[in-house]
Amino acid sequence: MKPLLDVRNLELGLRHGGQAHRILKGVSFQIMPGETYGLVGESGSGKSVTSLAIIGLLKKPLQTLGGEIFFEGRNLLALPRREMRSLRGNRIAMVFQEPMSALNPLQTVGRQIAEMYVQHQGRSWAQAEKMAVEALASVRVPTPERRARDYPHQMSGGLRQRVMIAMALACDPALLIADEPTTALDVTVQAEVLKLIRELCAERGTAVLFISHDLGVIATMCQRVGVMYAGCLVEENATRDLFVSPRHEYTRGLLGALPKLGSRRLHGRQRLVDIDSFIADRSRLTETRFIAPRNPVPGEAG
Amino acid sequence: EEPRQGGTFNFTAPYGSSFATLDTHASPNIQEEFITQAIHRSLYAWDSNNNAPVPELATSVDESEDGLVYTYHLRKDAKFHNGKALTADDIIYSYKRIADPKNAFPGASYVAIIKGVDDFAAGKSEDISGLKKVDDNTLEITFASPVNPGFSLMQNTTAIYPSNVEDEATFATAPVGLGPFVFKEHIPGSQLVVEKFGDFYEEGKPYLDRVNIILMSEDSARDVAFRNKEIDVSVLGPTQYQAYQQDDALKDNLLEVAEVFTRNIGFNPKVEALRDKRVRQAINHAINTPLIVERLVKNKAYPASGWLPISSPAFDKDKAPYAFDPDKAKELLKEAGYENGFTFEVTASPNESWGVPIVEAILPMLQKVGITVKPKPVESSALGEAVTTNNFEAFIWSNQTGPDPLAAMRCYWSKTAQSACNYTSYSNPEFDKLYEAARDERDPTRQTDLLRQANNLVQDDAPVWFFNYNKAVMAYQPWVHGLAPNANELALQPYEDIWIDDSAPDNRK
Amino acid sequence: MMDAPLLSVENLHVRFPLSGSWFGRGRKMLHAVNGLSLDLAKGECLSIVGESGCGKSTTALSVMGLQEPSEGSILFRGKPFSGPQAPSRMERAMAAQMVFQDPYASLNPRQTVWHSLAQPLRLHNVTARSELSDRIERVMRSVGLTPEQAERYPHEFSGGQRQRIGIARALILQPEIVVLDEPVSALDVSIRAQIINLLLDLQEEFGLSYLMISHDLSVVEHMSDRVAVMFFGQIVETGPWSAIFSDPVHPYTRRLIATIPDPGAVLGLSREAVVEGSVQAPAGWIFADDGSSAPDVTVAPEPSELVEISPGHYVRLARS
């Protein structure tokens, strides 16, 4: 089976004068159709820029310096702008972290969703707005007809994130990129949103690139996880394997640094791992990489 | 050359950017006179050729022996713009309106020369006893004292209004008069339009169909407009005077006249040093007046040799002005005990010809003889107040010193209040004697002679620095004819005499 | 009964006017805190958990005297700590200090760390240079920084280091109570552990009492002695940490715990058993509010009370 997304040796950064600052130093990973792939890592390790590079939305000083991104067999980095545009939203969709600012404050959410149908399916606005109501219903927004006429500020954070999801999934994309979609939400709301993403994507067979720094969220969402550190993918493994037997020093530190619910009851209060003292030499961290051979996606024959 | 009929004349009113009111009785300002000149007529008018007031609305005047009672035979052909013929009632009505204390009109002081105005103003009488209608066309006026009534009754604030207008408030927006032009339209702050009055009493006049009196107070803007031929006349400041003289296209069309204003710096005797006549004379000697007049005022003035101006009948041609003589000045200062100098402040408005720039020019000159001058700038409107409330050390101003020399010299009479016009609190018994004699003198030559002596006495005492007499200059477009050299105020022109020839731009012909 | 508590909050109410302009008098009020009571004993760590906007920070600010309570009282060692008889700012400073959530905003960017630490000491009459240096050195060391670093400005520190400085500043006056408002939630995962360890060490070393606010339940479980669960201005359940995490009773608490995504799940540390099924309210009582929907914050809630269901474990119930 061919991977849906194949990022090969992606290098990215900014050029200043004649010099290039590299932010991503050769990142490679693959996502199978229907698979949920998680990216974790320290703040600033390059998770967001990776996702932006995939969808082609890097902002000015940043640019790709090397590598390829194959999506459905085509190298996105070499794609003409127009074609890239027709993929965006249509085949690759994205959900951002801050649902408040990611929605246009001056348009009703219905219209913002409808725009997807107009853009990619050539519907008329009237038709599209009807479809938007259905889309809202599909993300389990109560009274979708009424809600479609609401402006973003009239909605709670959880609802807004649902709107974002409805928008992203409107055209049944093959790949959904979710960059920390729940960090801005309350725990109870977070659980609902995560559940929604999980269920909808499973239903439609959408592959997900899920970015988070919350290991708990990753654990509940993803089949495979990549750990990023300082612009490198330092470890990749099936989720369970990664949690049970982390191999990279940084991953081990990361897992040990987290208090785990229930462990105090079982083991009493133990000191948490202090990554700084745990890892002797940070500069060496990116030298070793542990990429596990990929297992076939559960439930699918390779 | 035969005057050409018709056309539009673009006149400019240069002294402020709006007409206060079209009710000329209410405003003493020069700006409103531009309208009055077109729309209204007073009992007397100024004859610029002879420099004297002459009866305008009367065909003949009989004067009584004692000079108190004048009988006016009014012209029969004069009509108001509303169709009413002029009668004695209109004059009585107008003067009563002016004198009415409820109105508090500035012209009240002019009609105060008529007997009985006091009682009328005090409410003791219904009528003014000095005004008597003999018949529709004959009016007898009794004056309180023997004065020449012409100076007072030619003013725009004593214009004659028709007595048949119900609502007096309309005078302010739709004036009705006897003049050669009829009020047409007023765009406040922009311009006022008048049109030819077909029934004007002078045969064949006016020539023009229409006069636009355009408000333009900003000199530089007016300059552009004139060069651009958008306006037909422009009153020039010194700088422009010089520029126009140097410009071949413009230099031939300049009308110049010596006006009846004396520019001066008045000294306040409150200031110790300025109380000394020698100090005041020293100042007059220390300033190179001709140089300032030549270079700074660009010869748009005549150096002053005394209070009364050149055009005044009592002007003394032979009296020499103070010579520029710094050594003499130093000597005088030494005599007076001020060889180390002193400091005084000159309250000045921003005026270009008689304001701060002049003070700036005398500043280095006086510094050379040890006197330090400090300009104290004030707004024009605050200058009058500072001076009349005696709240100054010295002031620079331009004072009207004509056409009536008696009125001009009255300002140095010690009984004249400081606030009235004896701004320098001048007091000299010798002068008082001369002035009183002149006032009571009925013979014009002798009176003039007395006034000349008085004037020379003032010059000697130097209560002021005699700076200059204004020269007014008006530039006009080559197609304009009939302008008059009005020494009272050059900008006031007899519109009825003006005409424009064929070389005028098409849209104005 | 335990010893007299160090700090006790009794029936605290805080209300904010909605859209406060002077035309707005008599307008609706937002009931941010509604009759909250709690005790904090010497040396213990009491955590308040609850979702965003339920009034946790407001409670903390009231304790710190940064927010005037609308009603109720706060007592420190039995003496009023709020209201007209409250001690002055200076006295209060010796009793309680606070560590703030955002390490980037909690230090004055224009003062060196030394200055930030020395100024409060000077204000409290520690002026001798040697003593100042001495105390600053000690506190810097105790939060794991070197005294030399005190000469630097905040922007020269990383987030974790800044949080240490924030803690140092809270400790410099040697208070008895430290209020921690989400002390680690703004920090990167990898740094959190250090700060949590540090806080626990300091508590032990100085016998501090912590009033901690957090919505990260795993941190709460790790650090707390007692836990209070807050829901829209009220405490719905409170008790020892073990009781709350192993026997949550109130539906809201149970939901809260159930929704935590936990890496433990993949490791088999299942907590499903704890929160599956439903718990019945004791006879004669019902759960006043099951926390499934947000109540109207502009009106005072229905009467209900905290009922002790096992020693020290209280649940908010209403009479049926």
Added chain:
Amino acid sequence: MKLGFNLILGGALTALVILAGLLAPWLAHFDPVLDADLMSAELPPDATYWFGTDAQGRDVYSRILYGAQISLTVGIVSQIINTIIGVALGMSAAYWGGWWDDLVNGLTNVMLAIPSLIFALAVMAVLGPGLVSLLIALGLTNWSWTCRIARSSTLSLKSLGYVQAAQTLGYSDPRIMFTQILPNIMGPVLVMATLGMGSAVLSEAALSFLGLGIQPPFPSWGSMLTDARQMIQIAPWTAIFPGMAIFFAVLGFNLLGDGLRDMLDPHMRTRKL
């Protein structure tokens, strides 16, 4: 644009004005007031009179140098007054809130509603023309923007950790305002003040034009320009040089302000206008 371009050019122009003002006594060839010789009036620029002479025969170059002193005084003093009023009101209003905040807000709205030139005109009419009046008039006119900025900056600082920490550490309110808030709102305030200096110099020129500026013998650029406006045809240099002086000085202040803002406040909070 590259960071600092504004700052560099603005700083250079401003420095030039400051140097011109400070060094005027040494750089000037003549006394700006007393060296007036009517015989040499209106001379075009030459080796002696670099910028020519004016109607009074004074050296325009020297007057422009001394004029820099006046313009700087106008700019700086009026902005100091503005800033003090604006910051004191804005900071205290935001910090204390309540009725005081309402009052200050009301006052700010009133000041904003009266166009500044008109307010300055009114104040000048009361005080009479002159340098001191002008400083007061301009100092009282433009504080409302500063006040708004000080207020909003303080509001956002007020809930920050370090300000609250200062309260819990026992600092008094004035101490907090001076040591914790003031230094941290100075950035945007400084930007406003710099931009305000430019508009103060322009206002001086406008008021001069209306007859209410600083008046001679002080050689202020505004009054030089006003005096020269009729001489454009016969002695253009008398108008060109003061005009350029104003233009470049104000440009300098504006660029400096922009540059400072780019540096301190990249999100343009400072000037919605």
Added chain:
Amino acid sequence: MLRFTIRRVLQIIPTIVVVALLIFVIFSVVPGSFATSLLSDGKTAPDPQLMARLNEQLGLDKPVHQRFITYVGDLAQLDLGTSFRTRRPVLELINERIWASLQLAVAAMIFAVVVAVPLGFLAALRPGSILDTVTMVGAVSGLSLPQFWLGLLLMYVFALQLNWLPSFGYGDGSLRNLILPAITLGVTPLALLARTTRAGVLDVLNGDFVRTAHAKGLSEAQVVRRHVARNALVLIITTVGLLFGSLIGQAVVIEKLFAWPGIGSLLVDSVAMRDIPVVQGTILVIVVWFLVINTAVDIVYALVDPRIKQE
């Protein structure tokens, strides 16, 4: 919406009251009076009796507090008093002038908006481009020019040298007369507006929702049209309102220079003449104008931006 409008309208009343009070106080201590200003041309010899009568007639002989009571009483009935100089109701005088002022302000604003908004927009879309640099350098230069200087310059060039336009005045109210003063007046708002537009559009462009729009696969033009324009408009409207509101006040110098019959020149003349009722009335009208425009802007703002009318 209606309630919002009513509330905003009511809010301007206290401001007006305070402004009225402020200008009353200022002009009750101003040196010089109408009576003495009549002397300013050195021509009219003052007659003390007449001056006293004049002051009595104008009510200037009464104590200040009494005058204030009368003033406020009249004001409450929307009576701005009677001009000293023209002896006509102030309202009437203002009515004669205000239309010319409005004409000027509207023309200047149209000029500013038409030029500045597209330029600012384009500059923001291509930051760092030549257009951007030129626009911004032009804008900051426009802010650094003394207005009357610029006016004179335009006058010399367009009227005298090129002879395209009349140099001054209202003429018969035609557009030709309006052009030069409107351009002169428009330069400052133009510069400010170009800067705010650019900054505002840049701000919007950096907004997360623009990234969302790109992620939807919209083209640059579609993003700008559907998402950027309206959001930037909100800021532009506020700025335009603020500028437009203060424009009449700023026009004073230009009205003087171009002999434009607006209330700005009425104000300056009246200050010079100490015609206090007119001064007070004019300032009040200018202030009311400012407040009304800004209130209108707030209301429009609320219509454009659904977030506002909520509370």
